[in-house]
Amino acid sequence: MSEFKNLKLDVENEVAVLTISRPAALNALNSETLDELNVALTEIEARDDVKVVILTGGPDKKGNEFKSFVAGADIAEMVNFSAAEARTFGMKASVPFFKLMNMRQVTIAAVNGFALGGGCEISMACDIRIASDNAIFGQPECGLGIIPGFGGTQRLARLVGMGRAKEMIFTCDNIKADEAYRIGLVNKVVAPEELMATAKAMAAKIVSKGSYAVSIAKAAINNGYDMDIKNAVEMEANLFGVTCSTHDKKEGMTAFLEKRAADLTDF
Template sequence: MDYKFLKIDEKENGVIVLTISREKTLNSLNTEVLKELSDFFEKIFDDEATSVIVLTGAGKSFVAGADIGEMATLSATEGYDFGKLGMDTLMKIEKGRKPVIAAVNGYALGGGCEIALACDIRLASKNAKFGQPEVGLGIIPGFGGTQRLIRAIGPGYAKEMIFTAKMIDAERAERWGLVNHVYEPEELLDKAIEMANTIAQRAPKAIQYSKSAIESGSQTDIETAMEIERTSFGLLFSTEDQREGMNAFLNKKQAKFSGK
């Protein structure tokens, strides 16, 4: 599939920088963009050469939200279908086998905040703005925002963001736990790639199993979550990377992981 609104930049160590590029609308998410994102993530997670994906936006915005021009005339059934497309696309990011780092360079509003929430790690520039403005438009967050936001920052802060529809700046987002780190705008992408390279040097299957255990375990009771962890922990002892990693440690060498 040829992408009209996505730019793909392959870096070293299997790091991919994916840029949503629809600058005239501040990279807003319409049906076409969502379908391109869905196709990209469905394919990239099966690509063994890819280790980490950095997701960002072109120009001065990360993603300013879903496309209101497209949503304004939707019927209830069409609204449901549009929400499902957004949810299904973001679920691919959350459940995918590879880590995804959001490099938030400006507005992350509505669907933009939601797509950042679906990523594993969120980094922001000092000029980033986060918000869920949907109630000001007569709707609610529809791509998972009511669920992921409370898990990320707790119900109190999540309700404040959703009920007031007000934006918060990067400093407050970091304080509330919405983002991991805040950087100067000119260094954001480099810092995201630097983190991606650090992750790329670790054992791929161990990263994959860690992500799966965290995502699955966070949705269930503690006993079930512990069993998920025990199973993943045990299975990794059958991998070449486990033997490589431990032998390298014992012999004071740098491990060279193969992903097997």
């Protein structure tokens, strides 16, 4: 694996923990970090020994590990952007964000502390979001004279509905973890000290299932979401057929009939 300045990567038991670590900037996303994320996710996707990726934020410069997931995009870098430079920056972010969304591995955001602007946006690019109860979500961009540029106007509306997304983006109001759970922005809220253990327990449960089937299910959900229902169901039937031609299908169903644990190995 490559060496990174702003990321840390640990792999254990088929789960990769990818930590964004810019302690002096509360893990804000600059161009260098986005490039590193793209490299890291590309390398992880190619690994058969990684089935789930947990994305989280590292501690601040005082060692407070619950201060910030990702505080946003790096305003110090953006302040003098031209229109063309801003567009380039947004498109640069879209590359690793789409990798989180579409890579064959399941991606879980373990959100600790601030998830504002680009932090909220990168969490929404993941398949699942688990938040500590001190997490804060928001899209404050309009208060800075801009709009969300890392997918916020699109992913937020798809997750929580157009009305709530407009309210959050137009008012720039932050919301706490319990409200994020109530509106469907996060899947689960836990105490800060339980965040990583909860994320790893969920990852282990996902790893124990048919990893190839999970990756196909992820593709079916993503690709069918914006299709009309007739074509989406036809696509699902085609992918169902693909999974029925695998070792895991034979092993999984045989194990069920024999009342034993299945040994699922495809990926």
